[in-house]
Amino acid sequence: MANKKPEIKEVYMDYAATTPMSSEVYREMLDVYQKTFGNSSSLHYAGRAAQAILEQARIRVAKAIGAKAGEVYFTSGGTEGNNWAIKGVAHANRGNGNHIITSCIEHPSVLEACRSLEKEGFRVTYIPVDKDGVVDYAAIIKAICPETILISVMLANNEVGSIQPIRAIAELAHSQKILVHTDAVQALGVLPVNVDELGVDLMTISAHKVYGPKGVGALYVKKGVKISKFMDGGEQEKDMRAGTCNIPAIAGMGKAVEIAAKEQEQTAQTLKNIKRYFWKKVNDRIYNISLNGNLANRLPNNLNISFEGVEGESLLMMLDFKGIAVSTGSACSSGSVAPSHVLLAMGKTAEQARSSIRFSFGKHITPPEVDYVVEELYKAVKKLRSISAIRIYKDKDGEEE
Amino acid sequence: MYNDKMLEYFYNPKNVGVIKGADGMGKAVCDSTGEIVKLYVKVEDGKVTDAKFQTYGTAGTIALSSVATEIVIGKNIEDLVKISEDDLCSVVAGMPADKNYCASIVKEAIDESVADYKRKLVGEKKPRKKKSK
Numbered sequence: 001m002a003n004k005k006p007e008i009k010e011v012y013m014d015y016a017a018t019t020p021m022s023s024e025v026y027r028e029m030l031d032v033y034q035k036t037f038g039n040s041s042s043l044h045y046a047g048r049a050a051q052a053i054l055e056q057a058r059i060r061v062a063k064a065i066g067a068k069a070g071e072v073y074f075t076s077g078g079t080e081g082n083n084w085a086i087k088g089v090a091h092a093n094r095g096n097g098n099h100i101i102t103s104c105i106e107h108p109s110v111l112e113a114c115r116s117l118e119k120e121g122f123r124v125t126y127i128p129v130d131k132d133g134v135v136d137y138a139a140i141i142k143a144i145c146p147e148t149i150l151i152s153v154m155l156a157n158n159e160v161g162s163i164q165p166i167r168a169i170a171e172l173a174h175s176q177k178i179l180v181h182t183d184a185v186q187a188l189g190v191l192p193v194n195v196d197e198l199g200v201d202l203m204t205i206s207a208h209k210v211y212g213p214k215g216v217g218a219l220y221v222k223k224g225v226k227i228s229k230f231m232d233g234g235e236q237e238k239d240m241r242a243g244t245c246n247i248p249a250i251a252g253m254g255k256a257v258e259i260a261a262k263e264q265e266q267t268a269q270t271l272k273n274i275k276r277y278f279w280k281k282v283n284d285r286i287y288n289i290s291l292n293g294n295l296a297n298r299l300p301n302n303l304n305i306s307f308e309g310v311e312g313e314s315l316l317m318m319l320d321f322k323g324i325a326v327s328t329g330s331a332c333s334s335g336s337v338a339p340s341h342v343l344l345a346m347g348k349t350a351e352q353a354r355s356s357i358r359f360s361f362g363k364h365i366t367p368p369e370v371d372y373v374v375e376e377l378y379k380a381v382k383k384l385r386s387i388s389a390i391r392i393y394k395d396k397d398g399e400e401e
Numbered sequence: 402m403y404n405d406k407m408l409e410y411f412y413n414p415k416n417v418g419v420i421k422g423a424d425g426m427g428k429a430v431c432d433s434t435g436e437i438v439k440l441y442v443k444v445e446d447g448k449v450t451d452a453k454f455q456t457y458g459t460a461g462t463i464a465l466s467s468v469a470t471e472i473v474i475g476k477n478i479e480d481l482v483k484i485s486e487d488d489l490c491s492v493v494a495g496m497p498a499d500k501n502y503c504a505s506i507v508k509e510a511i512d513e514s515v516a517d518y519k520r521k522l523v524g525e526k527k528p529r530k531k532k533s534k
Contacts, residue, residue, distance in 0.1 A: 309457065387417050
């Protein structure tokens with residue numbers, strides 16, 4: 001695929017952690033920073049100008065996810081969106097029941113929100129997943145009870161990229177008058193995220209995963225869904241989320257999400273090709289590796305691989321030395337010494353979980369960059385296996401590595 | 402975040418490998434992180450003349466394992482137990498707070514190598530240990 005390897009100093013392969021901002025988004029934000037400083041809640045001309053940008057961004061986001069503008073609330077990002085959706089629905093619907101269903105591979109912002117509700121007396125069922133990281137649908141059916149008010153399952157997992165059967169879960173939930181929330185932060189831009197097609201009542205998205213700014217996101221709340229307000233204070237966001245709106249960031253999100261939706265199919269195809277190319281190259285070059293999750297039912301930009309005998313963080317640091325950015329687990333838990341809760345839930349051993357690396361691709365990654373990364377990966381794995389206290393690994397010729 | 406000195410030890414570790422017929426071998430396994438350190442020492446006339454290590458672990462644990470081999474060579478075997486976690490960390494100009502446990506694993510491997518040496522001196526068998534998994 002690549003005939004000549006150019007000099008490459010930095011290759012970023014951690015797009016699931018965050019993405020670089022696109023120049024179109026940057027220009028959009030710069031324009032707002034320079035020209036529109038008003039508070040969108042103010043009545044005067046400066047306020048009205050800011051308000052117009054806010055509502056234009058809301059329309060863009062709504063259109064991108066198939067929602068109505070009035071169903072989109074801007075937040076500070078994915079963590080806030082998930083916290084608000086889960087706690088907000090739980091608190092507003094407590095009269096209907098106190099049981100919530102989620103999966104055991106959710107992002108910490110979902111799991112910790114659920115644990116917080118457990119302290120308040122809510123009951124939470126954490127649904128297991130299969131070896132490929134897909135939630136056990138039958139277990140959800142079994143877990144539903146008259147007190148169940150909410151099912152929250154992510155659209156695609158942030159560590160292994162496994163895609164969840166949200167449409168089926170939503171149909172099941174609605175047949176029992178249960179609300180459904182999905183964390184679509186990782187899916188946005190690479191999978192279709194039309195709220196009607198998914199059938200969800202609430203959906204969390206974030207701008208910085210789709211070449212937009214950090215610190216801004218949105219929560220879709222279907223019209224008629226009861227949810228308590230997230231922040232007390234002023235009457236911003238229809239009196240549901242107090243606080244002066246970050247207009248430049250929101251404008252950037254509007255642009256980023258609009259582009260993400262417009263280019264989604266093409267982006268997904270580009271990323272799938274890169275993913276396949278990367279996986280083939282890695283398989284050809286390095287032995288004693290295993291893919292976490294299956295190759296087909298996963299995000300087009302994700303590969304999570306275990307390298308036997310190599311501790312993940314040391315591999316990350318070895319690659320970092322060569323200007324290659326990857327991740328162990330997710331960025332949100334990469335400082336943790338505990339093995340990934342996602343990989344353990346998939347039945348991996350603690351050692352396999354600790355020996356894993358997540359590669360996540362962006363739309364601008366090129367085959368020569370993949371070639372460079374795989375070659376440096378080969379060298380790093382070989383070196384760390386030569387140091388490792390876990391032995392013995394054989395290559396295809398039966399030689400000790 | 403790791404500092405440059407520690408990373409230098411990680412990227413270019415010294416004394417990696419096994420000493421066949423080592424006079425002492427200390428193995429330490431961290432229950433919470435799964436990291437494994439094996440430290441081999443060769444002893445002549447009570448002095449450590451060679452040391453090597455094998456480590457499955459984070460960058461910090463690999464770096465400190467390398468540091469340990471350099472520190473123990475030339476010391477009296479009896480004095481190895483006096484080597485502290487701070488002694489190890491000071492060579493790499495300190496470790497990040499969340500990585501201090503790396504020094505504990507390496508320190509345990511040093512102490513175990515001395516214990517193994519003493520057992521071998523009197524011809525005792527090594528006590529059975531739990532498997533690392």
